[in-house]
Amino acid sequence: MEQNAELPVPQGEQLLSERLDKEDKNASSFRTTEVSESVSSQEEKHEDSLVNKDEESILKGKDLYRKLCTKCHDAYSTDTTTGPGMQGILKKDLLPSSHQPATVRNILNQLNNPLDKMPSFHFLSEEEKVLLIAFLNTL
Numbered sequence: 613m614e615q616n617a618e619l620p621v622p623q624g625e626q627l628l629s630e631r632l633d634k635e636d637k638n639a640s641s642f643r644t645t646e647v648s649e650s651v652s653s654q655e656e657k658h659e660d661s662l663v664n665k666d667e668e669s670i671l672k673g674k675d676l677y678r679k680l681c682t683k684c685h686d687a688y689s690t691d692t693t694t695g696p697g698m699q700g701i702l703k704k705d706l707l708p709s710s711h712q713p714a715t716v717r718n719i720l721n722q723l724n725n726p727l728d729k730m731p732s733f734h735f736l737s738e739e740e741k742v743l744l745i746a747f748l749n750t751l
């Protein structure tokens with residue numbers, strides 16, 4: 613985001629974008645040779661490695677979610693309160709508001725550069741974002 617250009621990039625942020633960049637490079641080598649369905653399943657596999665599956669991450673993520681997200685997003689339905697419900701958020705094809713593919717990257721995008729009315733969560737550490745994703749992945 614342009615307006616953040618002068619702020620020091622938190623270490624975690626860098627790491628995460630480096631990991632995503634690496635995936636981009638891997639994914640683009642597939643893109644040249646294979647049809648689009650293979651690309652998206654490859655992309656899912658790459659993304660999958662970014663999602664923590666251990667119980668501790670999931671519980672910590674749930675805790676963060678309760679503090680930061682519940683007031684606007686029901687975790688256990690797709691009903692809109694202030695924002696859309698998060699049930700199945702990473703299992704669906706598309707995200708509910710932007711209609712972008714439901715990927716870790718696009719959820720991180722929403723946290724860092726929200727579409728419209730949602731406040732930005734760019735200030736969260738990489739660890740906190742990873743924990744939130746670990747919880748969202750269980751919904």
Ligand code: HEC
Nearest residue numbers: 680681684694695707708709710711722726727728729730
């Ligand atoms: C003050 C209310 C509010 C809070 C707090 C909030 N959101 Fe949102 N969220 C929204 C609204 C409103 C939208 C609809 C899009 C927009 O206005 O940016 C949204 C949309 C989303 C989307 C869908 C994005 C898309 O591309 O379709 C995701 C994912 C999301 N929020 C995740 C979170 C997470 C995770 C948290 C907690 C860290 C959170 N939100 C906290 C209000 C909120």
